[in-house]
Amino acid sequence: MSRPLRVVHVITSLTTGGAERQLELLVARSANETATIALYAGGPVADSMRRSGQRVDVLGLSGWRRFATPFVLASRLRAYRPDVVHVHLLSAQLWGIPAARLAGTPVVVSTEHSLMDDTIEGRPHTWWLRLLYRGLERMTTRTVAVSETTSERLQRWGVDADRITVSDNGIDFDGLAFDNAARWRVRRELDINDDTVVVGAVGRLDKVKRLDTVVRACAPLLHAGRVLVVAGTGPLGPQLRQLGEELGVSGSIRWLGARDDVSDVLSATDVLVSASGDETFGMAVVEGVANGLPVVYVQCPALEELSTEIPSATRLPAPTTSSADAEALRAAVESVASRLRRWPVPTALVERYGADAAAARVDDVHAVLVAEGSGRGTG
Known part of the structure; x- marks a missing residue:
């Protein structure tokens, strides 16, 4: 494909946090045409992304409106017509993966940022949460793990190793230098x-x-x-x-x-x-x-x-x-x-862990999956 891919990232919010800042870093360095949708709220990260010229859409879904998220988001995704939808964090996985499938998006990728030994995003591991996670994972094309440690934890949760790609988080070393x-x-x-x-x-x-x-x-x-x-x-x-x-x-x-x-x-x-x-x-x-x-x-x-x-x-x-x-x-x-x-x-x-290399790795994941034409989970 000669043109840049259209990639929509979906995340819970863009207030503050490691996953949010990592998304900002990757989007800023992507060679693709990107947009970011925050389901619930904007904030400092959203403001920073907009200042740098990134396309950011905050849906502001809260209260009972959250239950309409898959349909609202699917409608928004149909307007974007992305080649790839890439979701981040548990609530975005819960609502964003079904929405992407409803919208007919050919490739759906999920990054796992926060799976710990005993919790996921502060929630204790339970049988029903693991069952839900596995069901959502089977609806994706690929899960990206932010470290080898995360990949090992995903496999212990029952995610097949051949459905996981490790792509280490990126660090802006120049921006973090002592001043x-x-x-x-x-x-x-x-x-x-x-x-x-x-x-x-x-x-x-x-x-x-x-x-x-x-x-x-x-x-x-x-x-x-x-x-x-x-x-x-x-x-x-x-x-x-x-x-x-x-x-x-x-x-x-x-x-x-x-x-x-x-x-x-x-x-x-x-x-x-x-x-x-x-x-x-x-x-x-x-x-x-x-x-x-x-x-x-x-x-x-x-x-x-x-x-x-x-x-x-x-x-x-x-x-x-x-x-x-x-x-x-x-x-x-x-x-x-x-x-x-x-x-x-x-x-x-x-x-x-350089930022440019990290962004290129994620772009490569998207490009390979689109080229393969494999849009549905294999389960």
């Missing part, structure tokens, strides 16, 4: 002195990210004059703030909420921590390494799947008890903070 001017700008914004050691955490404020462990681990350090900066939103925000107050360190924690300048926040940070023990890729950890930060983490498949050691990254044991985990994390952060430096970004990391 000294941004460092001082963000510190002034947050009222943080130039010589204060800043511990950073980036991620959704929900149970799987274990930010309560981060707060407990950092509390003794914060009493010593350091500052914890947390970028992200989520349902546990009020509880985490309350925990900071109970530990007497609320004045040393900056809760930033959603940010569209994560690279600048990383530049203002001295060490990045991630206590999450259940990740599909570990985007925040890789972005910290891309910024040159020393990183303390529990799980990051992206680093663990590399054959090269990352000297700036300190991996902790798998989660055990909350108090033991907090103590191990505190000791690691304190050790790193005593010898702070900015690290060069490993070449192996850039070669494997």
